[in-house]
Amino acid sequence: MSDDVLVVKDLQAGYGKKHVVFDVDLHLRPGEIVTIIGHNGAGKTTALKTIFGMLPALGGTITYSGEDVTSSNCRHNALLGMSYIPAxxxxxxxxxxxxxxxxxxxxxxxxxxxxxxxxxxxxxxxxxxxxxxxxxxxxxxxxxxxxxxxxxxxxxPTMLLLDEPSLGLAPALVAEIFDNVRRLADEEGLSVLLVEQNVGQALRIADRAYVLRSGRLILEETAEVMRRRKDYWDLF
Structure with a gap:
């Protein structure tokens, strides 16, 4: 889509010869918050690190603001406007x-x-x-x-890659951080790709959600539809 800030096509990623992420397609629009949810070991953090350039892509393409950054390193991507916060x-x-x-x-x-x-x-x-x-x-x-x-x-940044911001934090502080992330998206057009185990908080502020299982995307839904699910943990 022409207005997407990030387009990932057929992404394969991992460590050395070990593939962890397989054929992942996702996109992110300006001012949009998209969350990737799934169990530990599903490949969520690996996908974020590969998009940011900390890990080499083993296949597929990554396009950011119209530029092919599949082979770019994290310094180059940071100068383009990406920012990554690790868990x-x-x-x-x-x-x-x-x-x-x-x-x-x-x-x-x-x-x-x-x-x-x-x-x-x-x-x-x-x-x-x-x-x-x-x-x-x-x-x-x-x-x-x-x-x-x-x-x-x-x-x-114009795009924030945010990995497990709730990890080890008190619920009140988690809510404050998430509220501020939503505010930045709404008021300043910041695009956010959010990896999070706290599904309730993630879906509270997200626009869309991807479910990653064993390195493969198995579902894309709006956050509104996902919130209405009673069984989303069964997807994992």
Whole structure:
């Protein structure tokens, strides 16, 4: 589709000669949140890492903003506007919160734009403003997850690849992070590809959902239709 920011066709991915993802087709529109759900080991994270360029595609094509990025590395893709937040806590532990955020904006040339992005992050996560001088490594897991999202947003991405944002977090913080992701999609047109085990929260903010089982996509539905299912776990 001509207005898609991301088009993945017949994607095959894995580690060395071991294939984990098979013939996956998916697409993502501007301002859309699409979630990929499935059990652990289904290939969800492998797909995200391959799209971002952290793993080589073993087959198929990946097109981002009209450019073939199938063979591109993650640095190139980040400069194009992709941002990836892994499931693991990803912060620079020995730096304070403000310096972490500044590193996220390394490739933003305008000081005015960097200030705008920092203000946006602080508005979304006031705790980061309050803790701006605190070393990231001394923060709680939930606070570090919040900071990792802030770092990603400082690069001013057009597409966010978000892996298991709810992992190990209290329900109230999960809801806050998910609400802010939805807000960014609605207000700023951010496209989000979300991998999540918390199916209820993912479907609450998503527009569409893909179900991945044993490395293959077995279903695509709108989130509204998926929410009405009583048996979606049986799909896995």
């Amino acid at each position: 693991e806590r990803f912060v620079f532990s020995d730096l304070n919160v403000l310096d972490n955020l500044r590193l996220g904006a390394t490739h933003v040339p305008s000081a005015e734009e960097r200030d705008r992005l920092k203000k946006r992050v602080y508005e979304m996560f006031p705790l980061l403003f309050e803790r701006s001088a605190q070393l990231a490594g001394t923060m709680s897991g939930g606070q570090q997850r919040m900071l990792s999202l802030g770092i990603a947003l400082m690069s001013n």
